[in-house]
Amino acid sequence: MTSSGHSRVNREQAIGNRNHMSKLRLILGDQLSMSIATLSDIDKQADRVLMVEVNEEATYVRHHQQKLVLVLSAMRHFADELKKDGVQVDYVRMDSDTNTGSFSGEIKRALQRHPCDQLVVTEPGEWRVREMMQSWQKDLDIPVEIRDDNRFLCSLADFAQWAEGRKSLRMEYFYRTMRRKTGWLMDGDKPVGGQWNYDSQNRKSLPRGMTYPGRLRFETDGITRDVIQLVKTHFDDHFGDIGPFAWATTREDAQRALDHFISECLPDFGDYQDAMKSGENFLFHALLSPYMNIGLLDPREVCEAALQAFEDERAPLAAVEGFVRQVIGWREYIRGFYWLQMPGYERSNFLAAKRPLPDFFWTAETDMNCLRQTIKTTRRHAYAHHIQRLMITGNFALLTSLAPTEVEEWYLQVYVDAFEWVELPNTHGMALFADGGLLASKPYAASGAYINRMSDYCSDCRFSPGKKLGEGACPFNYLYWNFLISKEKQLRSNPRMGLAYRNLFNKSKAEIDAIVQQSEQFLETLSGGDVKP
Ligand code: FAD
Ligand code: DLZ
Ligand code: SF4
Numbered sequence: 001m002t003s004s005g006h007s008r009v010n011r012e013q014a015i016g017n018r019n020h021m022s023k024l025r026l027i028l029g030d031q032l033s034m035s036i037a038t039l040s041d042i043d044k045q046a047d048r049v050l051m052v053e054v055n056e057e058a059t060y061v062r063h064h065q066q067k068l069v070l071v072l073s074a075m076r077h078f079a080d081e082l083k084k085d086g087v088q089v090d091y092v093r094m095d096s097d098t099n100t101g102s103f104s105g106e107i108k109r110a111l112q113r114h115p116c117d118q119l120v121v122t123e124p125g126e127w128r129v130r131e132m133m134q135s136w137q138k139d140l141d142i143p144v145e146i147r148d149d150n151r152f153l154c155s156l157a158d159f160a161q162w163a164e165g166r167k168s169l170r171m172e173y174f175y176r177t178m179r180r181k182t183g184w185l186m187d188g189d190k191p192v193g194g195q196w197n198y199d200s201q202n203r204k205s206l207p208r209g210m211t212y213p214g215r216l217r218f219e220t221d222g223i224t225r226d227v228i229q230l231v232k233t234h235f236d237d238h239f240g241d242i243g244p245f246a247w248a249t250t251r252e253d254a255q256r257a258l259d260h261f262i263s264e265c266l267p268d269f270g271d272y273q274d275a276m277k278s279g280e281n282f283l284f285h286a287l288l289s290p291y292m293n294i295g296l297l298d299p300r301e302v303c304e305a306a307l308q309a310f311e312d313e314r315a316p317l318a319a320v321e322g323f324v325r326q327v328i329g330w331r332e333y334i335r336g337f338y339w340l341q342m343p344g345y346e347r348s349n350f351l352a353a354k355r356p357l358p359d360f361f362w363t364a365e366t367d368m369n370c371l372r373q374t375i376k377t378t379r380r381h382a383y384a385h386h387i388q389r390l391m392i393t394g395n396f397a398l399l400t401s402l403a404p405t406e407v408e409e410w411y412l413q414v415y416v417d418a419f420e421w422v423e424l425p426n427t428h429g430m431a432l433f434a435d436g437g438l439l440a441s442k443p444y445a446a447s448g449a450y451i452n453r454m455s456d457y458c459s460d461c462r463f464s465p466g467k468k469l470g471e472g473a474c475p476f477n478y479l480y481w482n483f484l485i486s487k488e489k490q491l492r493s494n495p496r497m498g499l500a501y502r503n504l505f506n507k508s509k510a511e512i513d514a515i516v517q518q519s520e521q522f523l524e525t526l527s528g529g530d531v532k533p
Pocket of ligand 1: 284285286287288289290292293323326327330331332334384385386387389390394411412415417418419422423424426427430431
């Protein structure tokens with residue numbers, strides 16, 4: 001008899017001695033919500049919740065140290081909450097001697113401790129883990145129920161139905177469907193205020209003398225201190241500063257972060273959404289993505305808090321619409337898109353980009369101040385806001401043809417909110433245009449002029465954004481044109497690139513030659529592969 005045959009007989013004998021059906025309910029580190037589908041019908045007497053800290057999840061990419069602290073500390077706090085609620089929790093710590101280091105190994109061991117009739121899980125956030133889940137029924141010889149993730153407003157089935165038969169999957173149309181579905185900011189069938197989207201009002205630069213609310217910082221308690229020690233002991237070679245650790249690790253504190261955002265940041269969120277400033281890395285951004293992504297906050301309550309601020313006239317329509325669009329538009333769209341395109345989405349490489357990731361993505365040692373600032377805040381806080389991710393590091397990766405797989409691994413590694421369902425489409429599709437336009441209608445390519453307009457980085461940079469070529473010219477300037485030249489075959493027929501190509505073709509041959517030459521010289525200076533934390 002096989003070992004799985006033995007375990008089935010043991011389990012059947014053990015089950016035979018009990019009257020009730022019992023279920024093992026697995027909660028993953030990004031499913032820390034009391035209302036998660038896995039728990040909806042829990043029988044607190046008969047069932048057990050399993051939570052496992054496993055090395056495989058900490059190292060499948062070498063996450064930023066603060067992300068490890070956030071997830072593991074939030075898991076421990078959540079397990080305590082469940083126990084207080086009378087739930088029987090089996091919690092396996094990372095440093096337990098018998099820990100096998102993987103989900104599959106730990107479920108197998110748990111089934112030996114608690115023979116059960118069924119394993120219940122909620123669908124995960126990554127294809128990799130979904131495949132694991134699908135193997136458990138056979139490998140562990142137990143019926144497995146995989147439930148829809150009820151934290152999202154749009155189920156995967158509904159997204160697939162929305163996408164069915166459409167020539168292009170643009171976020172804006174999906175967003176309108178979501179507005180109609182939720183009824184949020186709707187006046188019957190019309191958008192409140194007459195417009196669906198107030199983005200055109202949301203591109204202001206920061207006025208002089210403006211003050212910023214700053215982020216809300218949370219004290220580290222004993223649980224978080226223990227986890228910080230654990231991460232220092234086992235993962236101190238991972239990228240990023242472990243402190244100052246200021247993220248919330250409980251639902252209560254995450255709700256405080258939400259309140260802070262609504263009262264202090266939301267009114268200005270829209271206006272300055274695209275702005276960047278040296279030394280001010282949070283501006284009016286929400287800093288709520290990690291909490292929504294790991295389950296401490298529900299996207300519905302986040303949007304409802306913003307809508308309430310609009311009702312109470314504490315925040316203007318353009319800001320509230322802009323914020324709600326990010327959450328029920330972009331966030332839900334990105335997730336539906338990921339599952340629609342997987343597996344294999346990450347394998348496309350439309351622009352044939354293959355340059356290795358430069359070492360300064362890890363060290364921040366570059367003379368380009370915008371990149372230096374963005375990478376430094378990434379290292380220090382495991383956070384950079386959307387425009388830094390898209391228009392600084394993302395834009396640079398696009399213009400210099402960095403290999404998508406390397407760039408994607410970097411983004412998955414360095415941000416506290418990074419899970420593949422949200423990181424991959426944003427990086428592969430939005431930032432790198434590696435999917436050839438499935439997600440974005442054109443590449444987000446920009447020269448130094450854009451960065452200069454939206455930030456104060458250039459005033460403290462060795463390069464000049466006004467200079468197009470020659471000594472001291474901003475590299476984004478010539479790299480932008482070089483990108484258009486080198487990717488002409490792939491991009492010229494894109495209707496949204498028409499103006500850019502017309503401008504390029506107005507340039508003289510001598511100028512084009514000089515652009516190509518200076519770009520090649522610059523690209524030769526990019527060394528990669530020596531540093532890999
Ligand atoms: P805010 O700017 O205050 O926005 C409010 C909320 O809107 C966010 O909390 C987030 O939940 C949602 N949101 C806004 N834009 C997006 C978007 N494009 N996709 C999904 N949700 C969005 N977001 C992640 O959560 N995880 C990632 O791994 C991630 N990787 C990214 C990689 C690249 C290259 C780019 C360009 C964007 C990435 N984003 C990712 C999207 C976005 O940058 C972050 O959601 C945002 O910066 C989080 O900070 P915040 O909470 O202060 O957001
Ligand atoms: C990110 C992460 C880390 C670092 N560690 C764990 C862990 O030890 N146990 C766990 O259940 N989940 C962890 N996670 C979150 C998982 O990686 C996440 O659930 C999957 O990537 C699916 O989204
Ligand atoms: Fe960045 Fe160019 Fe401005 Fe320097 S001059 S900060 S490299 S955009």
